[in-house]
Amino acid sequence: MKILYINESPEVHEQYLKGLIPSHWFYGAVEMEKDGHDVIWCKEERRTTYDLSLVLKYHPDIIYLPNLNIRNHVLLLLLVWLHIIHVPVFAYLHHAPKLDEGWKIRLYKILLPILKHVFFLSDRSMNETIERGFLGADKCSVPGWGADRVFYDKVKTSDNGYFVSTGKENRDFDILIEAFRKTGAPLKIMTAKSHAGSDYTNLETKCKDIPNIEVVLTENSSNVFPMMLEAMAQARALVCPLRQDRLDYCVGLSTIADAEGLRKPLIITRNPYHTTDRMRKFDIVTSVDDWVNAIERIRHTDIERPKDKNVLYNEYSMQNAYLRMKKVMNL
Numbered sequence: 001m002k003i004l005y006i007n008e009s010p011e012v013h014e015q016y017l018k019g020l021i022p023s024h025w026f027y028g029a030v031e032m033e034k035d036g037h038d039v040i041w042c043k044e045e046r047r048t049t050y051d052l053s054l055v056l057k058y059h060p061d062i063i064y065l066p067n068l069n070i071r072n073h074v075l076l077l078l079l080v081w082l083h084i085i086h087v088p089v090f091a092y093l094h095h096a097p098k099l100d101e102g103w104k105i106r107l108y109k110i111l112l113p114i115l116k117h118v119f120f121l122s123d124r125s126m127n128e129t130i131e132r133g134f135l136g137a138d139k140c141s142v143p144g145w146g147a148d149r150v151f152y153d154k155v156k157t158s159d160n161g162y163f164v165s166t167g168k169e170n171r172d173f174d175i176l177i178e179a180f181r182k183t184g185a186p187l188k189i190m191t192a193k194s195h196a197g198s199d200y201t202n203l204e205t206k207c208k209d210i211p212n213i214e215v216v217l218t219e220n221s222s223n224v225f226p227m228m229l230e231a232m233a234q235a236r237a238l239v240c241p242l243r244q245d246r247l248d249y250c251v252g253l254s255t256i257a258d259a260e261g262l263r264k265p266l267i268i269t270r271n272p273y274h275t276t277d278r279m280r281k282f283d284i285v286t287s288v289d290d291w292v293n294a295i296e297r298i299r300h301t302d303i304e305r306p307k308d309k310n311v312l313y314n315e316y317s318m319q320n321a322y323l324r325m326k327k328v329m330n331l
Contacts, residue, residue: 051063144316157263252269
């Protein structure tokens, strides 16, 4: 099948082909290609007629939107609804629509059901979307998105004793800094200078008099992932401090995938959108005291990584998620 993928730029896919980033960044499209399908890699754009131009150029059998931003695809979905475009559209919806009553909610209730099927990263996000009347349960599923096990199984790991934070989305670095200031445990904070309205340039100033905390500010692009991967692979544990006022979707899931793929301990802020069973193997925290206790436990406990890699991938991996997706997509 010819599958039109609209999300990341083809240049990001080239990074995957060079072995620099994992396949789960593409939400199954790499696995579609490995499965013999012809994937056309296109960057998402806001131009109203952009999707239509791609359909007319490539004549795909399937359109795949792995991070649905419905505002960028209104014309496409309306043309499918009007039976002018006869191509099924599949998508990942990363969070339930957060809309008040009004014309937007009515538009979403028209457009979302036009999708052939919607995949979710979280049971809670899926259930909220169904309960609010945006989609029927028959059009929704949670495949179990997770780490690219092929990629991570090739990464050489070690334990150099430090903790590392590599995230940038809605991070609560204040609580992290306070916890590590109290414990004195070594911490590396690696994050973008800014991301989605959050400015992290003051982190160096905040930490300049805390000798156990190192801050590395990077560009906001996929180019820095190999550096972050090396830091994670050599760390004792990963940490993921999330803003508790922004826990309305499964933020932090990429760090969970990194921890699972590298078989590293993880301390992460409690997020109700994370699957409970999946999180049992990690330290879930809320307060500074929770952070301190988890840091001290991991710091002073011998860590034995699971010898059977398949134990980690029984449920959550990109490869397993794709097997569930392909049944739904009839690939």
